[in-house]
Amino acid sequence: MALVEKMKRLKEQRRAVILAHNYQIPEVQDCADFVGDSLELSIKAAKTDAEVIVFCGVHFMAETAKILSPGKTVLLPDKNAGCPMADMITAEDLRALKAEHPGAKVLCYVNTSAEVKAECDLCCTSANAVRMVGEVLKDAEEIIFVPDRYLAAFVAGKTGREFIIWPGFCPTHARILPEHIEAARALHPGAVVMVHPECRPEVAAIADKVISTGGMSRYARETPAREIIVGTEPGIIHRLRKENPGKIFHPISDTVICPNMKKTTLEKILWSLEDMTHRIEVPDQIAARARRSIETMLNIGR
Ligand code: 13P
Ligand code: SF4
Numbered sequence: 001m002a003l004v005e006k007m008k009r010l011k012e013q014r015r016a017v018i019l020a021h022n023y024q025i026p027e028v029q030d031c032a033d034f035v036g037d038s039l040e041l042s043i044k045a046a047k048t049d050a051e052v053i054v055f056c057g058v059h060f061m062a063e064t065a066k067i068l069s070p071g072k073t074v075l076l077p078d079k080n081a082g083c084p085m086a087d088m089i090t091a092e093d094l095r096a097l098k099a100e101h102p103g104a105k106v107l108c109y110v111n112t113s114a115e116v117k118a119e120c121d122l123c124c125t126s127a128n129a130v131r132m133v134g135e136v137l138k139d140a141e142e143i144i145f146v147p148d149r150y151l152a153a154f155v156a157g158k159t160g161r162e163f164i165i166w167p168g169f170c171p172t173h174a175r176i177l178p179e180h181i182e183a184a185r186a187l188h189p190g191a192v193v194m195v196h197p198e199c200r201p202e203v204a205a206i207a208d209k210v211i212s213t214g215g216m217s218r219y220a221r222e223t224p225a226r227e228i229i230v231g232t233e234p235g236i237i238h239r240l241r242k243e244n245p246g247k248i249f250h251p252i253s254d255t256v257i258c259p260n261m262k263k264t265t266l267e268k269i270l271w272s273l274e275d276m277t278h279r280i281e282v283p284d285q286i287a288a289r290a291r292r293s294i295e296t297m298l299n300i301g302r
Pocket of ligand 2: 058082083084085086111170171172173198233258260261
């Protein structure tokens with residue numbers, strides 16, 4: 001029996017749902033029940049009535065799903081699919097930073113471990129960070145924002161707030177440089193440039209649009225532009241082309257691959273359903289504290 005058929009059968013037997021991030025390889029996106037950005041995937045994970053969630057993404061995303069659905073089995077098909085940015089700060093690092101700023105509210109990007117989320121007041125994704133600061137934290141005198149210094153700079157620019165930051169960054173998005181935008185514009189005059197808020201400030205400053213991957217999918221649909229330069233992990237281009245057959249998408253550069261997002265394959269999804277591996281577990285006490293910061297975010301919405 002073909003691999004995809006086997007997977008579908010087993011998925012039904014296990015009462016499983018397959019969630020995939022926008023950066024996953026095309027075959028994985030095509031076999032998923034839902035493809036989206038970090039925020040959309042968290043919402044799906046919280047609402048699904050499936051018994052098993054197969055998370056095609058990276059570790060912190062599967063962990064967020066487990067925190068929101070503690071009674072479900074959450075599987076990460078490749079246990080080594082991590083996020084180097086999330087690994088740049090530990091709970092101990094954050095506790096030390098909090099001790100230096102005892103009155104500060106703590107906002108954490110969803111790209112963090114459960115232990116780090118447990119130390120925070122509020123969680124955000126790149127789709128809602130500006131709203132979290134402008135609405136939920138509007139009365140906070142001091143705000144610690146971890147771990148992405150570039151996302152923090154973007155939100156600071158949008159809200160006029162200053163943050164106590166952690167010098168983390170996404171090694172994939174940090175590879176995008178202003179000269180890549182200039183070269184792409186010279187090659188495709190008239191194309192609009194959209195980049196992710198994890199990009200360097202000097203890159204965000206010259207883009208036409210700075211948005212999450214979910215925002216990119218909406219913007220690509222709505223913009224009258226026929227050609228779009230995509231300043232993020234190029235996995236999303238598969239989805240953008242499917243959704244907009246009349247438009248042309250150009251990756252900003254060939255170097256913006258996130259190796260962790262490419263670890264999940266159809267075979268690994270099948271094996272994960274066969275063996276029910278790799279199960280994501282979060283200790284109850286950590287999960288309860290982390291859940292508060294994520295649920296506060298979800299209650300506010302996009
Ligand atoms: P999105 O929430 O925009 O999908 O981003 C997730 C991510 O890891 C970007 O590098
Ligand atoms: Fe982490 Fe960057 Fe990969 Fe997103 S693209 S998972 S932030 S390393």
